[in-house]
Amino acid sequence: MEHLLAVARNNELKLKRFGELERLLMTTRVFSQLVMIMLVDFRRYFDLDEVNLVLLDASGDWLNALGVVQAADLAALGLTLVDGEHTWYQRYAEDFRPYLGKYDADIHADCFTKTSLASIALIPLARQGNLYGGLHLASRDPDRFQAGDGTYFLERLASFLLMCLENSQYFDKLERFGLTDALTQVNNRRYFDARLKEAVSHALRHQQPLAAMMFDLDHFKQVNDQHGHQGGDSVLQQAAKLIQDCLRASDSFARYGGEEFVALLPATDTAASVEIAERIRSRIAEHDFILSSTVTLKLTVSIGVAETELDGIDELAAEQNLVHEADAALYRAKQQGRNCVVAA
Numbered sequence: 126m127e128h129l130l131a132v133a134r135n136n137e138l139k140l141k142r143f144g145e146l147e148r149l150l151m152t153t154r155v156f157s158q159l160v161m162i163m164l165v166d167f168r169r170y171f172d173l174d175e176v177n178l179v180l181l182d183a184s185g186d187w188l189n190a191l192g193v194v195q196a197a198d199l200a201a202l203g204l205t206l207v208d209g210e211h212t213w214y215q216r217y218a219e220d221f222r223p224y225l226g227k228y229d230a231d232i233h234a235d236c237f238t239k240t241s242l243a244s245i246a247l248i249p250l251a252r253q254g255n256l257y258g259g260l261h262l263a264s265r266d267p268d269r270f271q272a273g274d275g276t277y278f279l280e281r282l283a284s285f286l287l288m289c290l291e292n293s294q295y296f297d298k299l300e301r302f303g304l305t306d307a308l309t310q311v312n313n314r315r316y317f318d319a320r321l322k323e324a325v326s327h328a329l330r331h332q333q334p335l336a337a338m339m340f341d342l343d344h345f346k347q348v349n350d351q352h353g354h355q356g357g358d359s360v361l362q363q364a365a366k367l368i369q370d371c372l373r374a375s376d377s378f379a380r381y382g383g384e385e386f387v388a389l390l391p392a393t394d395t396a397a398s399v400e401i402a403e404r405i406r407s408r409i410a411e412h413d414f415i416l417s418s419t420v421t422l423k424l425t426v427s428i429g430v431a432e433t434e435l436d437g438i439d440e441l442a443a444e445q446n447l448v449h450e451a452d453a454a455l456y457r458a459k460q461q462g463r464n465c466v467v468a469a
């Protein structure tokens with residue numbers, strides 16, 4: 126009797142705590158925070174030895190929601206974004222039912238990083254015959270997950286998680302509309318300011334270089350004067366695309382205002398960024414900007430490059446200095462006659 130009472134109390138406590146976790150998941154709208162709850166809190170809550178999350182990301186939406194820097198941080202905690210088919214995908218492809226049972230390194234090594242695991246649960250995140258990812262739970266206790274255990278709770282958890290993840294993506298998209306420049310469709314200043322904070326903090330933490338580039342189209346006023354504001358708008362759109370195409374996916378690029386653009390290049394020092402800036406400068410100079418079927422024009426760009434200090438500096442000062450120095454270098458490029466790259 127005593128024992129039954131203890132079990133009942135224990136179950137009640139578990140349900141109450143799970144209710145709290147569910148509420149937390151439901152009210153968390155930011156994708157990265159949701160992932161943190163799934164990777165860190167789940168581990169603690171379910172007393173597991175490893176938790177990993179795989180998300181199918183063929184469209185790149187999840188990666189976009191995180192940004193490359195944050196995606197790398199979460200990857201270290203157990204998030205894998207998969208842009209195509211993967212061995213684990215075939216694992217679920219048959220019926221999208223959870224697998225509970227023994228951990229076999231020959232079969233399951235790609236789902237976990239630890240090797241001393243005894244039992245696992247591989248839970249597909251699926252709905253209506255579509256697979257979106259998988260949650261992988263592992264324990265050193267061989268009895269923790271056993272073939273034949275009921276999977277109702279895990280399947281219910283998986284569909285709940287999928288709903289929360291999708292919701293966070295809707296919120297991210299809504300937010301993103303406020304972070305995109307309407308004319309050029311590249312990121313706007315607000316986006317850049319947020320990314321600058323993250324990128325500087327990451328650079329200081331990992332003692333990795335971080336470069337900034339400021340771009341300003343030369344004599345842009347004349348474009349407006351000669352071809353009208355619409356002509357100027359079209360040039361801005363083409364220039365934004367040209368510059369963005371020269372940058373990596375891990376770089377952050379934004380319209381800073383007017384005819385000024387800015388880029389952040391993680392893990393890139395001054396020498397490498399000057400090379401990249403030089404490539405962009407000559408690409409713009411060579412480009413025929415098309416204004417109509419009969420009118421094209423040539424244009425140049427001036428570029429200022431700077432690299433963040435890594436030693437003895439706080440984050441806020443590093444952010445301000447980086448932008449200020451790139452801007453000062455750009456000013457010098459203008460003074461030196463335009464159509465050139467100047468490093469701080």
Ligand SMILES: Nc1nc2c(ncn2[C@@H]2O[C@H](COP(=O)(O)OP(=O)(O)OP(=O)(O)O)[C@@H](O)[C@H]2O)c(=O)[nH]1
Binds near residue numbers: 345
């Ligand atoms: N068409 C268009 N023009 C813009 C936009 N934003 C800013 N401008 C124009 O960009 C021009 C910037 O001119 P200035 O700052 O004088 O510089 P500039 O003519 O580019 O000369 P330098 O920068 O010194 O080489 C101004 O005429 C602004 O009106 C925009 O969204 N569309």
